[in-house]
Amino acid sequence: MERCAVVGIGQTHFKKTRDDVTIAGLIREAVDRALEDAECTIADIDAVVIGKAPDAFEGIIQPELFLADALGAAGKPLLRVHTAGSVGGSTFVVGAHHIITGIHERVLAVAWEKQSEGNAQWGLAGGRSGGIGAGGAFAPWMRAYIHQSGAPEYIGWQVAVKDRLNAVKNPYAHLKIADITIEKVKESPMLWDPIRFLESCPSSDGACAVVLTNEAGGRRAPRPPAWVEALSVRSELAQFPGRNPVKPQAGVDCAHDLYRQAGITDPRSQIDVAELYVPFSWYEPMWLEGHDIAGPGEGWKMVDSGETEITGSFPVNPSGGVLSTNAIGASGMVRFAEAALQVRGQAGEHQVDGARTALAQAYGGAAQYFALGILRAEPT
Amino acid sequence: MPATDIAVIGFAQTPSVRDDARSEVQLLVPTVAEAIEMSGVDRREIGFTCAGSCDYLTGGPFAFVQNLEAAGAWPPIAESHVEADGAWALYEAWVRLQEGDIDTALVFGSGKSSPANPLELWPQQLDPYYLAPLGVDPASLAGIQARALLESGKATERDFAEVVARSRRAARSNPNAQLKGDVDADALLAEPYFSSPLRRHDLPPITDGAAAVVLARGDKARQLCSRPAWIRGLDHRVDPHQPGMRDLTTAPSATLAARKAGYDGGPVDVAELCAVFSPQEIILREAIGLPEATEINPSGGPLAGNPVMAAGLIRIIEAAARIIDGSANRAVAHATGGQLLQQNLVCLLEGE
Amino acid sequence: MTTTSGDKKENLVMEHLVSLTYHEKLTPTLNRFVDELLAGRIVGHRCPSCSRVYVPPKGYCPLCVVATGPENEVQCRDRGIVTGFTIITPVAYYGQKETEPFVYASVLLDDADSPLGGQDIVGIPHEQIRMGMRVRAVWKPEGERTVEGISNRGWGGLGSVVEAFEPTGEPDAAPEEYMEHIF
Numbered sequence: 059m060e061r062c063a064v065v066g067i068g069q070t071h072f073k074k075t076r077d078d079v080t081i082a083g084l085i086r087e088a089v090d091r092a093l094e095d096a097e098c099t100i101a102d103i104d105a106v107v108i109g110k111a112p113d114a115f116e117g118i119i120q121p122e123l124f125l126a127d128a129l130g131a132a133g134k135p136l137l138r139v140h141t142a143g144s145v146g147g148s149t150f151v152v153g154a155h156h157i158i159t160g161i162h163e164r165v166l167a168v169a170w171e172k173q174s175e176g177n178a179q180w181g182l183a184g185g186r187s188g189g190i191g192a193g194g195a196f197a198p199w200m201r202a203y204i205h206q207s208g209a210p211e212y213i214g215w216q217v218a219v220k221d222r223l224n225a226v227k228n229p230y231a232h233l234k235i236a237d238i239t240i241e242k243v244k245e246s247p248m249l250w251d252p253i254r255f256l257e258s259c260p261s262s263d264g265a266c267a268v269v270l271t272n273e274a275g276g277r278r279a280p281r282p283p284a285w286v287e288a289l290s291v292r293s294e295l296a297q298f299p300g301r302n303p304v305k306p307q308a309g310v311d312c313a314h315d316l317y318r319q320a321g322i323t324d325p326r327s328q329i330d331v332a333e334l335y336v337p338f339s340w341y342e343p344m345w346l347e348g349h350d351i352a353g354p355g356e357g358w359k360m361v362d363s364g365e366t367e368i369t370g371s372f373p374v375n376p377s378g379g380v381l382s383t384n385a386i387g388a389s390g391m392v393r394f395a396e397a398a399l400q401v402r403g404q405a406g407e408h409q410v411d412g413a414r415t416a417l418a419q420a421y422g423g424a425a426q427y428f429a430l431g432i433l434r435a436e437p438t
Numbered sequence: 439m440p441a442t443d444i445a446v447i448g449f450a451q452t453p454s455v456r457d458d459a460r461s462e463v464q465l466l467v468p469t470v471a472e473a474i475e476m477s478g479v480d481r482r483e484i485g486f487t488c489a490g491s492c493d494y495l496t497g498g499p500f501a502f503v504q505n506l507e508a509a510g511a512w513p514p515i516a517e518s519h520v521e522a523d524g525a526w527a528l529y530e531a532w533v534r535l536q537e538g539d540i541d542t543a544l545v546f547g548s549g550k551s552s553p554a555n556p557l558e559l560w561p562q563q564l565d566p567y568y569l570a571p572l573g574v575d576p577a578s579l580a581g582i583q584a585r586a587l588l589e590s591g592k593a594t595e596r597d598f599a600e601v602v603a604r605s606r607r608a609a610r611s612n613p614n615a616q617l618k619g620d621v622d623a624d625a626l627l628a629e630p631y632f633s634s635p636l637r638r639h640d641l642p643p644i645t646d647g648a649a650a651v652v653l654a655r656g657d658k659a660r661q662l663c664s665r666p667a668w669i670r671g672l673d674h675r676v677d678p679h680q681p682g683m684r685d686l687t688t689a690p691s692a693t694l695a696a697r698k699a700g701y702d703g704g705p706v707d708v709a710e711l712c713a714v715f716s717p718q719e720i721i722l723r724e725a726i727g728l729p730e731a732t733e734i735n736p737s738g739g740p741l742a743g744n745p746v747m748a749a750g751l752i753r754i755i756e757a758a759a760r761i762i763d764g765s766a767n768r769a770v771a772h773a774t775g776g777q778l779l780q781q782n783l784v785c786l787l788e789g790e
Numbered sequence: 791m792t793t794t795s796g797d798k799k800e801n802l803v804m805e806h807l808v809s810l811t812y813h814e815k816l817t818p819t820l821n822r823f824v825d826e827l828l829a830g831r832i833v834g835h836r837c838p839s840c841s842r843v844y845v846p847p848k849g850y851c852p853l854c855v856v857a858t859g860p861e862n863e864v865q866c867r868d869r870g871i872v873t874g875f876t877i878i879t880p881v882a883y884y885g886q887k888e889t890e891p892f893v894y895a896s897v898l899l900d901d902a903d904s905p906l907g908g909q910d911i912v913g914i915p916h917e918q919i920r921m922g923m924r925v926r927a928v929w930k931p932e933g934e935r936t937v938e939g940i941s942n943r944g945w946g947g948l949g950s951v952v953e954a955f956e957p958t959g960e961p962d963a964a965p966e967e968y969m970e971h972i973f
Contacts, residue, residue, distance in 0.1 A: 059537060077803060080567060112499030113521065117808055118570070119494045119563035120521055123776040124679045133694060136676040136781065137530065140493075140521040142500055148518055152530060159441075159536035175566075179883040181499045184943065187887035188908075190878050190894050198874035198896075250876050293487075293517035295852050296503060299842055299903040300970045308514035423503050427517075459815045460849070461942045467850040467857055481855070497812040498943050507852035553814040562808060571806050 061437050062157040063276025063283035064398040066096025066269030072232035072383045075174040076263035081121065082128035085170050088265035089129065092166070096269040097280045100130030103269070104162035109139040109149030109169040110387030111422075114181040116172055129168070141293075143192075143335065145169060146390025147420025147429030150268065151289045154431075157270050158286075164275060169391035170265035178261055178386065190250075193258055193338060195424065197250035199303045200340040204252060206304065207343070209358035211252065214339035215243040216361055218257045218381060221336070224368055225378025227407035232262045232383040257339035257381075264385035266392045273437065284398035287415075287432040288319035296424035303425055305348045312428040313349035320432040325351045325417070329432075331373045331400045331410040332417040333393040337380045342366065345419065346374070349430070368410060376400070376408040390420025394431055401435040441536045445659040445666030446758035446787070448477025448652035454616040454743025457552040458646040462496065465648040466508035466548050474544065477652035478662040481510050484652075485540025487517040488531045490524035490547040491747050494559060505548060516540075523547055523712075524649060524751030525674075525773030525783050531653055532672050541658040548648035549747030556644060563777065565679060577641055579777050580715040581633035583686040588635055590687045593720045595635055599623035601716040602639045602741055609738025616643050616743040639741075640716040647745025649752045667758035667769075667787045671699030674773075674783035681778055692725040692772065692782035699784045703727035707766035710753035712774045714740045721779065722772060732770075736760070750774060754785050761789050817942050819849035822860060824937050827951045830929060834902055835862040842903040846947050866901040868927035869958060873898045873905050873968040877916050891916065897925060897955050898971045905971045906947045913956035922962035925955035 068091025070076070076084055093099060106129055108122045118124070122131075122138045129136070141148040146169035153167030183189025203209070222238040225231035235242075238256070246255035276283040292312035295301070313325075322328045334345045343357030351372070352360050360366055366374040375381070377396040380389050397416035399405040405413075414435040421428050450472035452458070452465050474481050487509050493501045502519050509517060518534075520526045524547015531543035557575040564570045587593045603623050609615035629637045659666040675691035675698070678684055709732050713719035719734065728734070735741075737756040740749050750773025757769035767789045775781035816824060819835075823846045826833045834843045835858040837851035845866055850857045875895035880888035893916060896905040911919050912928060929935075930953050940949035 112493050114493060114499040116566070117562065117806075118566050119492065119560070120776065121566070123563060123676070123780055124565040124569075126676045126780070127678045127680065127683065131676050132678045133675060133691065135674050137526060137674070138521045139518065139530075140502065141519050142503060152518065152533070155533050155537065159533055161533060161536065177883050179881050180885065183883065183886070184498045187885055188878075188880075188892070189883065189886065190876070190908075191881060194876050194878045194894055197876040201876075202874070247879070249879050291516055291518060292514040293506060293509075293511050294514040295507060295511050297904065297907075298512060298853055302970075306514075311514045423500065426503075426506075457815070459818055459821075461817050464817055464819070464849050467855060471855060494810075496814075496943070497810065501943070504943070507848070507850070508855065510855045512853050553812040554810055558810060562810070566806065567804065570808075571804070 059158050060160050061273040061276065062154045062286040063271050063273065063279065064268050064286065065271050065276060065279040065283045066092040067395045067398055068092030068095060068267045069230040069392065069395060070264045071230055072262040072264035072385055074260065074262065076172065077174065081116065081172050081175065082125055084172055084263060085125060085168060085265045086128055088267040089166065089168055092267035092269050095281065098269065103134065103164055103166045105135040105156055105165050106131045107137045107139060107149055107153040107165060107167045109145040110171055111143060111145055112181055115178050116175045141422055141427045143386060143422030144390050144420040144427040144429045145422065146266065146388050146392065147394060147418065148291060150391055150394040150431065151291055151429050153270050154286050154289055157272050163272055165270045166267060167270060168265060168267040169388045171385035171387040172263045173261045173385060174263050193250040193253050196338055197253055200338060201252055202304050203340060203344050207355040207358055209343065212240065213343060213358045213361050214252065214257050215240045217339035217342045218243045220367055221375050221379045221381040224376050224408055225382035228377045231378040233260050253338050259337040259380050259384035262383055262385040264383065264388050266388045266395050268395055282402045284401045284433040285437040287434045287438060288316045289431045290315040292428045294426050296426050304344065306425050308426060309348045309421065309428050310350060312430050316430045316432060326372055328415060329417045330413040330415050331376060333377060333396045334374055334419045335380055335389060335393060335421050336375060337384060339381065342374055349419065368408060373410045376405065376410055390429060393420055394418040397433045401433050442668065442670050443656045444532055444535050444653055445668045446651055446754065447654045447659050447663040447666050448473045449650065449755040449758060450476065451614055451649040451752050451755060452647045453614045454645045454647045454745055456616065456644055462491065462548045462550060462648065463504045463508050466505055466546055469648045470508045470546055470650045473650035473652050479542050479652055484542050484544045485516065486531055486534045486543040487515050488527040488545050489519045490522050490527035492521060492549060494562065495549045495551065495746060497554060509544065522775055523747050523749065523773050525754060528651060528751060528754060529672060529674055529783065532669060535653060535655050541655050543653045544650065545653065546648065546650040547748040547751040549745055550646040551644045551746050552646050576777055577633040577636065579681065581636050583778050584635050584717040586686045587717045587720065592687055593717060595627060596623055597720060598640050598716040599626040601719045602626055605735060605738045605741040608736050609742035612737045612742065614743060615738045616645055618738060618742060636715065642714045642740045642744035645743050645745045647748050649748040649755055651751060651755060665762050665764060665789055667761035669785060670788050671701060671786040673698035674781065676781040679780060686778055687721060689721055689725040689779040689782055692722055692779060692784065695782050695784040696726045699786045701770060701784060701786045705729060706732045706768050706770050708733050708736060708757055708760050709770040710735055710737060710739065710757045711772045712740055712750045712753050714744055716741060718779055726770060726772065726784065728770065750783065757787050761787050814942060817849060819847050820940065820942060823847055824940055827948065828935050832866045832868055832899065833863050834866055836864045838862055843901060844904045845899055845902040845906060864901065866899045870897045870899040870925060871963045871968050872911065872919065872921060872923045872925055873971040874921060875919055893919060898968055910954035912954040920962065922965060922968060924958045924960040924963060926958050927952040928954045928956050
């Protein structure tokens with residue numbers, strides 16, 4: 059099997075409405091930056107793997123087909139992945155499999171969403187009245203987590219403040235609220251009890267692309283690559299008697315499979331930085347526990363003690379995370395791209411000092427789809 | 439160099455029908471179970487699962503999530519989904535199997551064309567800035583393609599009718615076919631035009647259906663199946679989207695996919711082509727380079743039953759079935775995506 | 791479909807509204823469920839393999855991946871436990887009719903293993919709704935029952951037949967009784 063290296067990373071500037079570009083223009087912005095980073099051209103790409111969330115968000119069936127021209131995919135394999143909110147992560151994973159198996163030498167993986175071209179709330183509601191939004195679906199589980207763990211309510215506000223301040227350091231982030239305070243979060247309107255407005259993700263336009271290559275390509279790369287150490291995906295049913303939606307078994311299994319492959323026995327000390335899919339503040343402690351980084355009831359204590367701050371011992375979402383930027387289909391890919399930037403030492407102002415091992419995580423559906431990865435500064 | 443020791447060892451499909459009141463997942467539950475049973479694999483041992491479907495067919499975002507209930511996703515499974523025909527799900531599973539850490543994979547595809555009007559639905563698959571607002575529908579596009587083929591001198595309207603007549607006749611021996619019968623080209627040519635030069639029978643029927651395949655690697659395939667259908671090559675390619683950007687009488691991406699799959703125009707017993715409009719069979723035959731002697735679409739092909747998002751996977755099933763039952767030793771299966779044969783997948787299958 | 795273009799901000803924005811019509815039959819499983827519901831009965835399917843009861847019936851058990859049919863039908867009492875809920879502050883979008891905060895609760899019927907999602911709770915202020923609360927169905931009078939809202943996609947499981955659930959006044963259920971059903 060081949061090693062897989064991330065040698066090019068490109069993101070668009072994420073905004074509520076990118077009406078300065080078409081969908082194709084938006085995606086090209088990310089793709090061109092990734093190609094430039096890898097110092098290659100679209101002609102050097104063997105295959106394109108593309109992901110986005112439901113087609114109904116933009117109102118185009120299988121939009122990659124019309125995007126084939128702009129992606130430079132003509133004459134190449136073009137594979138469309140769709141695994142709900144985890145799709146950006148799944149797209150990275152599928153792209154990497156093409157390298158690891160030796161089928162291709164250089165793959166472009168790209169994920170996007172241009173939510174301003176449609177209405178995601180309408181889409182999430184299936185076009186019907188009484189839509190509950192993603193927040194409505196997840197609120198009961200967040201409440202159950204608070205109930206089970208005994209976490210104080212300010213934990214959610216702390217996560218929101220941290221991620222919003224981190225986003226100020228990220229040139230591509232959508233929401234930048236430099237004067238954010240606990241008070242402001244606390245006083246923002248309640249959307250879905252226990253989630254307040256400033257504890258929720260925005261709706262963004264944007265794309266993220268990576269150039270993946272094999273070991274020889276990684277060693278030739280103009281800039282330090284990020285090495286893909288381990289990948290794992292798991293899915294489980296949305297609803298069934300006996301399900302624990304607060305800590306889904308698929309998330310636990312996925313993490314353990316990942317740690318096993320990477321030789322990680324103590325994720326909390328062996329991982330230097332994590333980019334987790336946190337669309338609502340409470341999901342930071344929930345995933346710390348959900349992926350067995352923290353023990354039961356310990357996740358919120360990591361938040362409380364400042365461990366997940368950019369300067370803490372286990373920084374989470376130095377990019378500002380999904381709370382600051384959420385072009386749904388792209389969000390999972392951004393987690394992998396940001397994790398790769400960290401181990402490449404190229405995260406700029408939001409660089410975590412000495413990051414050598416990074417965890418990338420995406421989840422989707424009713425917290426039922428998971429795509430996880432470990433990226434490292436050196437191949438092992 | 440991709441592996442050549444991955445095989446189809448189990449499969450199943452629903453009968454193609456105009457309107458099946460069951461939901462996609464209800465179509466899938468017995469189909470997946472039947473494919474797994476045929477393979478002899480223990481469901482809980484399956485290493486990877488991949489599904490193909492299209493949300494817009496049901497009109498609900500995340501429609502595919504419900505289909506996971508047919509996959510046996512408890513305890514949790516390693517799984518993925520493509521917004522495409524199940525043939526592309528098979529491709530993703532074939533890639534995943536080559537990592538060597540798992541031996542088996544489950545693939546399925548499903549779609550119901552009955553709830554929406556396809557001529558109203560599929561324009562939304564076109565370029566949203568330049569084509570979709572015009573409301574160009576698949577039958578009109580296929581009519582333009584057929585016209586180009588006539589003008590090029592590569593085919594006549596009688597050739598289209600012959601494709602349909604042969605498809606309907608072949609479908610008589612296919613229990614899953616929707617349209618079958620002994621029809622001749624003269625009778626078909628007497629029918630009125632639908633989107634000139636195409637007649638109604640040059641178009642695929644509206645079909646609901648689902649299909650599932652079990653893949654296995656190396657010794658596992660040999661243990662479970664006395665004559666596995668080995669995938670000797672598999673590749674897919676895409677062409678530019680804008681119809682004005684390409685010669686509609688050719689399918690360069692089908693040619694490329696065939697060559698990359700290792701098929702160079704040599705002898706093949708059977709070819710199952712996902713030609714959803716009759717002229718496309720003529721285009722594909724040339725693009726892939728199939729010899730005269732090759733039997734095309736012994737199942738009747740998509741003109742005899744076209745469950746969108748499963749139709750391509752069914753081509754692989756029909757080709758594999760003929761390898762497994764020993765009636766063929768080398769077969770080509772083809773799947774397509776988008777309009778006007780924009781995206782094409784070619785799978786080369788062989789017996790031992 | 792209408793296509794118009796106009797100057798919005800500094801960029802040209804094309805408005806392209808698409809209307810697609812779907813005619814979807816209720817599955818045979820739901821058809822039977824609806825007939826019973828209109829007659830005032832809630833039925834589910836008991837999995838022949840694991841004995842779990844699904845309401846509304848799915849026609850299969852997703853855990854055992856075995857088909858179920860009329861032979862597996864069981865009738866359920868119209869009372870149960872609130873296993874989870876949230877109060878939704880509605881956002882505006884095309885087709886949204888809700889304007890005021892509304893309840894979105896999961897109710898596990900006493901004889902069922904799968905909760906009914908998206909139920910309204912009446913007869914109690916929003917802030918007093920709680921997990922574990924025992925509730926019973928509020929049926930519409932027979933002449934006013936419609937199947938509106940019942941679909942193959944699982945939205946609004948009881949349509950416009952059971953309009954909501956209301957507290958029975960009995961003591962709340964212990965968490966063990968519903969913790970496995972907090973969807």
